[in-house]
Amino acid sequence: MKQKPPLKLTLEGLDPNLTVNQRVYRSLRNALMCGAIPPGRALTIRELAAQLDVSPMPVREALRQLAAENALEILGNRRVQVPKMSAMKFQELYEARVALESHAAERALPYIDPSRIDELKRIDAAIDAAYLEGDHEKVSICNQRFHRCLYEANPHQVTLPLIESLWLQLGPFMRLATSQLDEHYQVDRHNEAMDAIRKQDAFALRRAIAADIRDGNAFVVSSGLLEEVMDQPQAAAAAPRRE
Amino acid sequence: MKQKPPLKLTLEGLDPNLTVNQRVYRSLRNALMCGAIPPGRALTIRELAAQLDVSPMPVREALRQLAAENALEILGNRRVQVPKMSAMKFQELYEARVALESHAAERALPYIDPSRIDELKRIDAAIDAAYLEGDHEKVSICNQRFHRCLYEANPHQVTLPLIESLWLQLGPFMRLATSQLDEHYQVDRHNEAMDAIRKQDAFALRRAIAADIRDGNAFVVSSGLLEEVMDQPQAAAAAPRRE
DNA sequence: CGATATTTTTTGTGATCACAATACGGCTCG
DNA sequence: CGAGCCGTATTGTGATCACAAAAAATATCG
Numbered sequence: 001m002k003q004k005p006p007l008k009l010t011l012e013g014l015d016p017n018l019t020v021n022q023r024v025y026r027s028l029r030n031a032l033m034c035g036a037i038p039p040g041r042a043l044t045i046r047e048l049a050a051q052l053d054v055s056p057m058p059v060r061e062a063l064r065q066l067a068a069e070n071a072l073e074i075l076g077n078r079r080v081q082v083p084k085m086s087a088m089k090f091q092e093l094y095e096a097r098v099a100l101e102s103h104a105a106e107r108a109l110p111y112i113d114p115s116r117i118d119e120l121k122r123i124d125a126a127i128d129a130a131y132l133e134g135d136h137e138k139v140s141i142c143n144q145r146f147h148r149c150l151y152e153a154n155p156h157q158v159t160l161p162l163i164e165s166l167w168l169q170l171g172p173f174m175r176l177a178t179s180q181l182d183e184h185y186q187v188d189r190h191n192e193a194m195d196a197i198r199k200q201d202a203f204a205l206r207r208a209i210a211a212d213i214r215d216g217n218a219f220v221v222s223s224g225l226l227e228e229v230m231d232q233p234q235a236a237a238a239a240p241r242r243e
Numbered sequence: 244m245k246q247k248p249p250l251k252l253t254l255e256g257l258d259p260n261l262t263v264n265q266r267v268y269r270s271l272r273n274a275l276m277c278g279a280i281p282p283g284r285a286l287t288i289r290e291l292a293a294q295l296d297v298s299p300m301p302v303r304e305a306l307r308q309l310a311a312e313n314a315l316e317i318l319g320n321r322r323v324q325v326p327k328m329s330a331m332k333f334q335e336l337y338e339a340r341v342a343l344e345s346h347a348a349e350r351a352l353p354y355i356d357p358s359r360i361d362e363l364k365r366i367d368a369a370i371d372a373a374y375l376e377g378d379h380e381k382v383s384i385c386n387q388r389f390h391r392c393l394y395e396a397n398p399h400q401v402t403l404p405l406i407e408s409l410w411l412q413l414g415p416f417m418r419l420a421t422s423q424l425d426e427h428y429q430v431d432r433h434n435e436a437m438d439a440i441r442k443q444d445a446f447a448l449r450r451a452i453a454a455d456i457r458d459g460n461a462f463v464v465s466s467g468l469l470e471e472v473m474d475q476p477q478a479a480a481a482a483p484r485r486e
Numbered sequence: 487c488g489a490t491a492t493t494t495t496t497t498g499t500g501a502t503c504a505c506a507a508t509a510c511g512g513c514t515c516g
Numbered sequence: 517c518g519a520g521c522c523g524t525a526t527t528g529t530g531a532t533c534a535c536a537a538a539a540a541a542t543a544t545c546g
Contacts, residue, residue, distance in 0.1 A: 019498090044528085055500060055501045057500050060529090064304050077508065078507090078529085079509095079528090086399070089401065092350065092399045092401045092402075103343075158336050165404075262528090262529065288497075288498070297530085298531045300531065301530065320537090321537090
C-alpha cells in the first residue's frame, strides 16, 4: 500500500539567490505539476530534507504552503500525502475550472490591449510549434501560460491564485490530457478566443475558454487514461481531516 | 504611515489539545475575519510570538499558511502585511464570489437531502434571531454557516476552500455589510434559495445565491462605508511581489 | 539646516536539538 | 497459524541559536 520509490528531486537549476524555502517550494510544486509524485505517496519532512540536502525547516514550510493551496493533504495523523483522485472529484475540478476561468476571462476582457494580443499570439504559436515537435510537456506549460497571460490582463487580480490552485490539483493528471493528443488535438479554441477578444465579445470569449477546458477534459475521460492513476474504489478510505 | 496599535490577540479559549500552530493560525484567521487587524498593518513574527507567548516557529508557519490563502501578503522585502483594499479589488472579490458560489450551489443541489434542508432552515432561523437581537457579528457568522452548509452538501468538495479564501480576503470588510443593516436588510434571499432547492431548480438557486451576495455588496458600496477603511488613491504603492 | 553616509537594531531565515506521539516490527499468547 | 500486545524507531512539533539582510536611528558632510 505504501509506495516508496526513491522520489528523485533536486534544487539544481533554480535561481540560487532565492531563499531555500522558495527553492524547495518550487521544486515540489514543479514535481507535483508534472505528476512526478504519485497520488497517495506519503511525504515525510526528513526524507525530502535529506533528498534535497537542506534542513527540515524549509521543507516543513513548503509542505504547509502547498497544503494550504490544496496541492497536498494533511491527514489526521499529521502525515502529508499527495491527494488521491476520483472520477467525480476530477469532474468537479474541471467544472470549477470552467466556472472560474470563463469568469476570469470575461473580467479581463476590457483590459486587453494590442500588446497583450501580440503576446497571446506569440504563445499560441509556441504551442503549435511544441505540438508539432511532439513535446507534450511544453504544450502543457505553454497552454497554461496562455491562460495566465489572458487572466493577468485584469490589474485587480483575485481569481488567478484560485485558478492556479485548481491547476495544481489537476497537475498530476493534466499531463494525461496532452500525452496522447495526436490528431485528437482540439480545433484551435485559442483562435476562437482571440477572435472574441478582438470583437470584445464577452459571451463568445466565455464560450471559447469553456470549450478549450472541456476539450481537454473530454479527451482524458474518454481515453480511459484516468483509471490508471486513480485509486481503486476502496470505498471508505481513511477520511482526510480538513483543517 | 506605519500603524502600530498594540494588536491584542490571544490563544485563550481555543481547544488546548490542538497544536500550537493550529491555535495561532485560528487566532490570526479569526482576527483577520473580524477586521481586528487593519489593512496595511505590518506583522512581524517576533511581535506576534511575544503577544501570543509562543516561540516564533508556529507563528512563522501560520503566517505562511495565511499568505498562501491570500489572507496575508508577503512583500518583496519579506515583510508580511494585511493586504490593502481598493474599490476595484473589492468589486472583483464580490464578482468572484458570485461566480464561484453560484457554481458551488448548483453543483451541490443534487446532493441536498431533507436533513440538510432542516439544517439550513435552522441556521436561517438563527440568522433572523441574531438579526432581531442586533448582533451583527453573529449574523455574519451564521450567514457564512448557511452558505457553507449549502456547498458542503457536495461530497466531492473542491470549491469550498477557494470560497473560504475569498471570504477571508473580504473578512475585514464583511462586517461592514452587516454593521448597519437596519431596515435595509435584504428581502430574505435565503428563502428564495430554499424554495429553489425544494423545486430542484438550479437556475433559480443560482439567482438567489447571486442576489444574496450582491445585496451585501450593494449596501456596502452605496453606504460609502468602504472609503473609510481603504487606503487613499496613492497611485503607485510598492508593488507586492507575488511569489 | 538638509541630504547622504554609517552605525545600531530589528527581522526573517535556516540549522540543530529535545520531546511526545505515531507507526512499524517482532513477540507472545490463544 | 493468526490476532493482540509491547518495544523500538521514525516522525512531526516546537524551542533556541547563529547569521545575514533590511530597517531605523544616528552621525557626518555639503
